Amino acid sequence: MSRCWLFKSEPDVYSIGHLERDGRTHWEGVRNYQARNFLRDEVKPGDRVLYYHSNADPPGVAGLAEVVRAGYPDPAARDPESEYYDPKASDEDPRWYRVDLAFRETFPALVPLDALRAAPGLEKMLVINRSRLSVQPVTDEECEIVLRLGRAGA
DNA sequence: GCCAACGTTGGC
DNA sequence: GCCAACGTTGGC
Numbered sequence: 001m002s003r004c005w006l007f008k009s010e011p012d013v014y015s016i017g018h019l020e021r022d023g024r025t026h027w028e029g030v031r032n033y034q035a036r037n038f039l040r041d042e043v044k045p046g047d048r049v050l051y052y053h054s055n056a057d058p059p060g061v062a063g064l065a066e067v068v069r070a071g072y073p074d075p076a077a078r079d080p081e082s083e084y085y086d087p088k089a090s091d092e093d094p095r096w097y098r099v100d101l102a103f104r105e106t107f108p109a110l111v112p113l114d115a116l117r118a119a120p121g122l123e124k125m126l127v128i129n130r131s132r133l134s135v136q137p138v139t140d141e142e143c144e145i146v147l148r149l150g151r152a153g154a
Numbered sequence: 155g156c157c158a159a160c161g162t163t164g165g166c
Numbered sequence: 167g168c169c170a171a172c173g174t175t176g177g178c
Contacts, residue, residue: 010176032161055176113177132160132175 002046004143005038006061006127007101008054008134016051016062019103024068028076028098029084035135040071040097043135049101050138050146052127053110060112061146069100108153111146121145 007027009015019025030036049065073094076084089095116122122145126136138146 008176034161057178059177130160134175 002044002048003042004048004050004138004140005043005067006050006052006125006136006138007065008052008127010055011053011062012055015053016065016103016106019051019065019101020063020106022103024100024102026098027101028074030074030098030134031084031086031096032134035133036095036097038135038137039099042137043067043099044070048104048143050143054134058110058112058114060110060115061107061150062110063106063150064104064147065101066104067099068102071097071099074098107150109150111149115149116146119145119149 011017014025027039030039045067047067049067050061051063051065053059053062073089074084074096076082076098077086077089077094077096079085084096086095113127116125117128122128122142125138125142126133130136
């Protein structure tokens, strides 16, 4: 049974366009424990990922990706050259995890946060009231509504 | 660029 | 284990 998630990325750093170009990517650099727990324990291959552009104008869901590898230790945490380096990470305790994503689609038009707020059925979406969590679970119903909005290009 | 929300750190 | 200080996120 696959699930649906919302992952946030700043498009200036790595947008849906970058993912489309690359085909797939390592979702590294998550340094928040709640988001880490999702990546480590619950995000599975075949799960859908709504790709959200944060710190953007406007912010919103830009497309769809799919998980192709479940959580495994994030090598960036062990790399002193990386901006995501964490001296407390070790072989015994990797602390941080990443998953791999594959590109699926870019919506004909971004679904702005305003539209999510206004859409019936999305009142409880975490992105609306817990906006800081960078990896969030999305219910199947919410996922379908967002995909419908995105594919409609409204 | 501002600032509110909120997660993390560290002194006690 | 509390909580104040601090840093970061992210919408506007």
